[in-house]
Amino acid sequence: MRIGIIGAGYVGLVSGAGFAMRNHEVKCADLSREKVESINSKKSPIYEEGLEDALSRLVPSALSATTSVAEAVLESDAVFICVGTPSKKNGAPDLSALKKCAKEIGNALAQKKDYCAVVVKSTVLPNVTEGVVLPILESASAKKAGKDFGLCMNPEFLKEGVALKDFLGPDRIVIGCIDSRTERAMREIYSGFNAPILAMKPCDAEMTKIASNCFLATKISFMNELANLSKKLGVDIEAVAKGMGSDKRIAPYFLKPGPGFGGSCFPKDLRALKSIAKKQGEKMAVISATLEANDSQPMRLVELAASKIDLKNAKVGVLGLAFKPDTDDVRESPAIPVISALLSMAKEVNAFDPKAERNMRRIFPQANYFPSAQEAIRNSDIVLIVTDWPEFSGLDYGSKIVVDARNVFGNAKRPQNYDCLVK
Ligand SMILES: NC(=O)c1ccc[n+]([C@@H]2O[C@H](COP(=O)([O-])OP(=O)(O)OC[C@H]3O[C@@H](n4cnc5c(N)ncnc54)[C@H](O)[C@@H]3O)[C@@H](O)[C@H]2O)c1
Numbered sequence: 001m002r003i004g005i006i007g008a009g010y011v012g013l014v015s016g017a018g019f020a021m022r023n024h025e026v027k028c029a030d031l032s033r034e035k036v037e038s039i040n041s042k043k044s045p046i047y048e049e050g051l052e053d054a055l056s057r058l059v060p061s062a063l064s065a066t067t068s069v070a071e072a073v074l075e076s077d078a079v080f081i082c083v084g085t086p087s088k089k090n091g092a093p094d095l096s097a098l099k100k101c102a103k104e105i106g107n108a109l110a111q112k113k114d115y116c117a118v119v120v121k122s123t124v125l126p127n128v129t130e131g132v133v134l135p136i137l138e139s140a141s142a143k144k145a146g147k148d149f150g151l152c153m154n155p156e157f158l159k160e161g162v163a164l165k166d167f168l169g170p171d172r173i174v175i176g177c178i179d180s181r182t183e184r185a186m187r188e189i190y191s192g193f194n195a196p197i198l199a200m201k202p203c204d205a206e207m208t209k210i211a212s213n214c215f216l217a218t219k220i221s222f223m224n225e226l227a228n229l230s231k232k233l234g235v236d237i238e239a240v241a242k243g244m245g246s247d248k249r250i251a252p253y254f255l256k257p258g259p260g261f262g263g264s265c266f267p268k269d270l271r272a273l274k275s276i277a278k279k280q281g282e283k284m285a286v287i288s289a290t291l292e293a294n295d296s297q298p299m300r301l302v303e304l305a306a307s308k309i310d311l312k313n314a315k316v317g318v319l320g321l322a323f324k325p326d327t328d329d330v331r332e333s334p335a336i337p338v339i340s341a342l343l344s345m346a347k348e349v350n351a352f353d354p355k356a357e358r359n360m361r362r363i364f365p366q367a368n369y370f371p372s373a374q375e376a377i378r379n380s381d382i383v384l385i386v387t388d389w390p391e392f393s394g395l396d397y398g399s400k401i402v403v404d405a406r407n408v409f410g411n412a413k414r415p416q417n418y419d420c421l422v423k
Pocket residue numbers: 006007008009010011012029030031032035069082083084085097100101104121122123124156157158159160264265
């Protein structure tokens with residue numbers, strides 16, 4: 001089928017490449033001319049394993065990009081909305097990009113003769129697809145949803161770092177279609193994927209995505225609190241995680257303690273759920289506690305560092321800026337509160353990340369950035385390991401003080417002057 005992708009970011013570009021690899025013809029539209037030019041010249045604007053390789057094979061025959069939403073809609077049988085839905089200051093989701101995008105799609109639908117399915121892939125709260133997107137599409141196109149065009153909510157569950165692999169081999173595909181014709185189109189789009197398709201109402205699909213993220217984030221905060229306590233009691237949290245995770249009801253995933261969760265999804269999706277719950281008079285005590293525990297975790301790393309050295313006279317190395325390894329994404333990374341605190345408390349901040357330096361420089365241009373981890377270590381009195389990039393366990397730390405937020409060394413030999421936040 002011919003597939004349009006609106007918003008060629010982490011989700012949109014990976015989905016576009018994935019659909020093209022499953023023999024669909026893909027046109028990505030993005031506001032950013034820079035991203036569009038980069039895609040059309042086979043260069044990925046983001047770092048994601050395998051993506052640039054895929055683009056080099058797919059562009060231009062199976063995938064191309066444009067700055068025109070109308071072009072993507074007019075040339076497609078289904079259009080996926082993949083624009084961002086970030087938090088507003090009050091925690092509610094900012095739907096301005098989604099609304100603008102829906103209006104542009106609606107305007108293009110007005111000129112389109114053939115049937116087209118509009119698919120919301122952006123993460124949204126329950127009832128946004130039918131309560132916000134549908135009326136905008138109908139009013140801009142002067143057409144009727146379920147008759148002249150289709151509408152579906154199809155949440156995305158990929159993880160950055162292994163996004164293309166996750167997209168191509170999902171555990172399940174969730175679709176919430178407003179009518180049977182849209183559902184047939186969605187089943188055809190995903191016919192080349194080896195995963196169960198779970199069909200439900202659009203609001204159920206919306207809640208499935210938000211609930212999954214909230215549940216995983218809660219698992220992380222639970223383990224972080226348990227790790228903080230275990231360290232004081234002399235309990236090995238990794239042995240505990242192994243013991244817990246061997247229980248099929250618990251599963252071994254998301255039990256690794258660290259400096260707190262970040263990224264563009266977990267924090268904002270928890271805040272979004274809280275915001276809608278508040279309007280309904282529901283407290284969501286678990287979600288509030290998950291966020292509260294997460295907010296205080298990065299500062300524990302700074303406090304541990306301050307207990308080892310007089311920070312105001314110390315040059316502090318920060319290894320790892322991305323919110324997790326194998327990505328260049330720094331959105332809501334725990335490294336942000338850590339660096340922010342260190343910039344006011346320490347003599348110098350010496351940062352390094354294999355992929356995320358460019359993005360972190362935009363937030364903290366005043367920090368020092370080093371081209372290698374080894375040079376950042378050499379120029380620092382104390383080193384904080386914030387992201388668990390595998391290379392960090394194989395460096396020469398000499399006698400430098402090392403404070404590790406992730407236990408990157410596991411059972412391997414640790415530096416001589418070492419402490420771990422969570423072990
Ligand atoms: N990043 C993830 O791991 C992930 C995983 C699952 C779901 N999601 C959800 O997917 C959505 C997108 O997330 P992302 O991380 O890909 O965001 P992103 O910021 O990387 O990408 C969004 C893109 O949309 C473009 N855009 C915005 N308005 C546009 C418009 N009107 N027309 C054309 N392009 C427009 C932006 O330029 C940007 O390139 C969010 O709702 C997010 O919660 C993200």
